[in-house]
Amino acid sequence: MPNYKPCDVTLMLSDLKCTTAIGRARISIAFSYASKAHKGQVRKYTGVPYISHPLSVYRLLVAFGVLDTTTLCAALLHDVVEDTPVSNDDIKEAFGDDIARIVGELTDVSKPEDGNRAWRKAMDRHHLSKGGWEAQTIKCADMIDNSRSIMEHDRNFAPIYMREKLALLQVLNKTTSGLWKVASDMVRMYEALYPRDRVTLWDALHSEDGEAWYDVNCDR
Secondary structure, eight states: OOOOOOGSSSSOOGGTTSSSSHHHHHHHHHHHHHHHHHHTOBBTTTBBTTTTTHHHHHHHHHHHTOOOOHHHHHHHHTTHHHSSOOOOOHHHHOHHHHHHHHHHHHHHOGGGOSHHHHHHHHHHHHHHHOHHHHHHHHHHHHHHHHHHHHHHHHHHHHHHHHHHHHHTTOOOOOOSSSSHHHHHHHHHHHHHHOOOOOOHHHHHHHOOOSSOOOOOTTTT
16 A cells, blocks of 8 residues: 555645635635546555645645745646646636646647657747746746655656756746755755766756757747
């Protein structure tokens, strides 16, 4: 059985102290919506119900003083369009234009047929670079939570993920949250722990393992 506590997958009363009564109601609805959409999905490596990840992202935002209700709702919903049958139009109908916009900015635009992983990640990075501060701040929290899991459970994939993360951090220039620094510091911590896997922009741009990066102009 996976090792997790009920609070890992449940929105607690303590999670709702950061906002107004109206905000608490909206956040509770977003959490219920995301829980239903992700029902049956589990986190890779641990088998914990998938909703634990959006909830961890939400809690990171609150911990770093991001208390905007729209952003917090979008954080709970950030993987719904990408990983479930729910569409962005569904999000727009249920939660309005602003939340749908943020979720759309966080949803990968690349498809498997677009090319290799490096090319697809470059397309997605370009897409997120055009997103607003809300999406970029949520993405920082998302990377922090994913990094913790990957560094603990998948040493083979970690060097690739860290190169991708470092490249993505370079375009997240609209967030003023301390979450960007934490995400960046995690890359440096990884370098210190595993110097043979040292992650630099030079590595990211000149990798020989098929993970080289490209400047993609998706508007062409």
